[in-house]
Amino acid sequence: MLWGTNNVMECQVLKEIAAARGKSIAHICLRWVHEQGVSVLVKSFNKERIKQNLDIFDWKLSQEDLKRMSQIPQQRACVAAAFVSEKGPYKSVDEFWDGEI
Incomplete structure (x- = not known):
């Protein structure tokens, strides 16, 4: 991994999935973690961002989304x-x- 870069936020596949769903890349990643059955602690002091991070429960990633994400190195x-x-x-x-x- 190249330190100092954010490979997740710059990933073209995640950008495309987020744009198609009208979500942020963070939403896509948090939803993926949730669908894997993993607990994640999201740190933020920004109240608006905390609210945004909770906006992952009323939708799901499609099988096509999951397939594309599984192919990310x-x-x-x-x-x-x-x-x-x-x-x-x-x-x-x-x-x-x-x-x-």
């Missing part, structure tokens, strides 16, 4: 090398990630 922000040790529970980075992207 994945990158890790943390390689996890600091968590690997011969004496620790994770002996290699592959073991730490357990096959996950």
